[in-house]
Amino acid sequence: MELFELVTARTIPDAVKAQAKSSAAQNGADVRFIAGGTNLIDYMKLNVERPKKLVDINGLPLDRIEKTADGGLKIGALAKNAVVAQDATVKEQYAVLSQALLSGASPQLRNMATTGGNLLQKTRCVYYRDTATGCNKREPGSGCSAIGGYNRMLAILGTSEHCIATNPSDQNVALMALDAMVHIEGVKGQRSVPIEEFYLVPGSTPQLETVLESGDLIAYLTLPKMPAGAKSVYLKLRDRASYEFALASAAIVMKQNGGRIDFVRVAMGGVGTKPWRSVEAEKMLLGKPATASNFVAAAEAALHGAKPQSQNGFKVELAKRCLVHALGQASQGA
Numbered sequence: 340m341e342l343f344e345l346v347t348a349r350t351i352p353d354a355v356k357a358q359a360k361s362s363a364a365q366n367g368a369d370v371r372f373i374a375g376g377t378n379l380i381d382y383m384k385l386n387v388e389r390p391k392k393l394v395d396i397n398g399l400p401l402d403r404i405e406k407t408a409d410g411g412l413k414i415g416a417l418a419k420n421a422v423v424a425q426d427a428t429v430k431e432q433y434a435v436l437s438q439a440l441l442s443g444a445s446p447q448l449r450n451m452a453t454t455g456g457n458l459l460q461k462t463r464c465v466y467y468r469d470t471a472t473g474c475n476k477r478e479p480g481s482g483c484s485a486i487g488g489y490n491r492m493l494a495i496l497g498t499s500e501h502c503i504a505t506n507p508s509d510q511n512v513a514l515m516a517l518d519a520m521v522h523i524e525g526v527k528g529q530r531s532v533p534i535e536e537f538y539l540v541p542g543s544t545p546q547l548e549t550v551l552e553s554g555d556l557i558a559y560l561t562l563p564k565m566p567a568g569a570k571s572v573y574l575k576l577r578d579r580a581s582y583e584f585a586l587a588s589a590a591i592v593m594k595q596n597g598g599r600i601d602f603v604r605v606a607m608g609g610v611g612t613k614p615w616r617s618v619e620a621e622k623m624l625l626g627k628p629a630t631a632s633n634f635v636a637a638a639e640a641a642l643h644g645a646k647p648q649s650q651n652g653f654k655v656e657l658a659k660r661c662l663v664h665a666l667g668q669a670s671q672g673a
Contacts, residue, residue, distance in 0.1 A: 341350065343391045348399060351524050351556065358395045359526045359554025359555045372396050372556060375451040377444075378460050385468055387461075387477060401455075401471055404428070410564035416455030416557045420510065423669050425455060427645055429576035433562055435571035435590050439513035442575045445582050455557040458511060458521065458537075459549065462504040463584055465489055467528055476545040478652070483545075490648040492584065495655060502545030504612060506538070507584045511614040513573055515601040515606035516590035518560050525555040534560070538613035548613075566602045572670035574607070574665040575659060585609030587658040589665035600624050600670075605641065609660045617641040620662065629670035631663070638662040 347355035358370045370380040374397055382388040400623040401461045402417040404426050410430055423429055424440035426436055444452065466484040473482035485493055486505050488655055494505040511534070532550055551557075565571075575588040588608035595603055605620040622638040627633045640658040645655045 341389050343383075343390055345395060347395045351401075351558065353523055354394055354396050354399065355554045355556050356391070357542055358556065365590075374453045375419070375456050376497055377448050377452045378456060381612060382461060382468070386470055387468060396556070402453075406461060407561060411560045412648060413559055414454050414562070416453060416458075417558045419445070420452045420454070420457060421449040422550045424449065427594035432457070433517055434512075435516055435596065436510070436513040436562075437590060438571075439509040439575075439590060442588075443509035445497060452499055454510070454560065457508055458514075458557060458560075459551075460506070460508045460511070460635060461509045463551045464504040467504060476504055476548075478539070479544070480545050483593045484650070486605060489650065491649055491650040492586070492609075493629055493648065495595050495610050495645040495651060495658075496561075496613045496642075497540040498609075499541045499543065499545070499590045499612075500544055501543055501647060502540070502541035502612065504545070505609060506611060506613050507609075508614060509573070509575065509585065509588065509608060511538075512608035513571075514562075515614045515616045516571065516592050516604040517565075518604065520561045522560060523551070523555050524558045525552060527552075527598065529558075534614075535616050539608045541612050546672055547657040565592065566594045569602060570669050571673065572665050574661055574668065576661050580615050587654055587661040588661045589658075591665045591669040593666070594668040595629055595670065600629055601626065605637070605659060605662070605666075606643065607662065609644075610645070619643065624666075626664065627667070631667070634663045634666040634670075635659075637666065 369391045373393045403415045405413050420440050424437045430437045441591040466474045472484045493503045515535050521532045571592040573590050575585050577583040585608045590606040592604040603621050603624045607615045607619045617672045620641040623637040623640045
């Protein structure tokens with residue numbers, strides 16, 4: 340870890356101003372916001388992240404969880420994962436989010452990690468973490484060592500010839516299924532971005548992971564009111580039962596009416612370069628009965644564009660089975 344300066348932001352404008360002074364090309368890499376630090380400090384120890392300044396935002400009033408006027412929910416960027424997971428409204432109306440958070444990390448980390456930090460969680464690709472190897476996400480133009488290398492845990496959807504790193508978050512898969520909106524404070528003012536547009540696929544610029552610009556601070560996110568009677572499920576498949584990243588996961592929100600599915604959201608984790616929303620699966624299901632054959636057809640549609648690598652071809656079938664099982668659980672609950 341390299342030496343850095345630590346400053347404390349007293350207000351949101353102060354935080355934005357401090358980070359906006361960054362001159363680095365990679366989304367303000369030389370000045371970073373820090374809250375829980377569970378991801379950032381890890382990568383600073385590995386010298387993957389080498390900020391010259393950290394801006395402590397823990398004193399900002401961004402940790403509240405409250406209902407919105409339209410019946411939705413507002414979650415502050417500094418709300419702890421453990422608090423969000425146990426919030427009564429989250430558990431009752433957005434169960435998929437609570438389930439996803441409780442399936443990730445350890446209790447100790449959930450007590451520190453924040454909603455905003457989790458939105459920006461970095462990949463666990465071994466080559467991204469190893470500065471002695473080529474990684475286009477860490478060092479643009481250095482190559483992708485994972486292609487042809489160790490790629491068992493990596494992505495099969497949204498990949499490119501420049502990067503196949505997987506987004507590791509559980510929280511963000513659930514937020515995809517819940518149509519979350521990310522609210523940002525920046526030097527250009529306030530703006531709101533649907534979570535599906537917040538993340539970028541790698542293409543030829545894998546170092547750019549989100550739409551955030553220098554000085555942008557995630558302030559909070561909002562979840563819309565779910566349809567009455569909708570049920571949600573998060574299913575995570577992994578190598579061991581706890582404190583492990585997903586090989587494949589599925590977040591489902593479903594409502595049935597008259598024996599047919601009249602609302603459905605499908606998102607997957609462990610398989611995409613970003614939390615993966617499958618509109619293809621949703622189209623296959625909408626207006627149809629909640630049957631095993633329709634779930635299988637939806638899973639086939641969701642994984643139709645998969646591009647497995649040398650060691651992760653098993654993920655195609657695993658993700659299909661995960662999705663079929665999650666859909667079955669959601670339909671029984673609905």
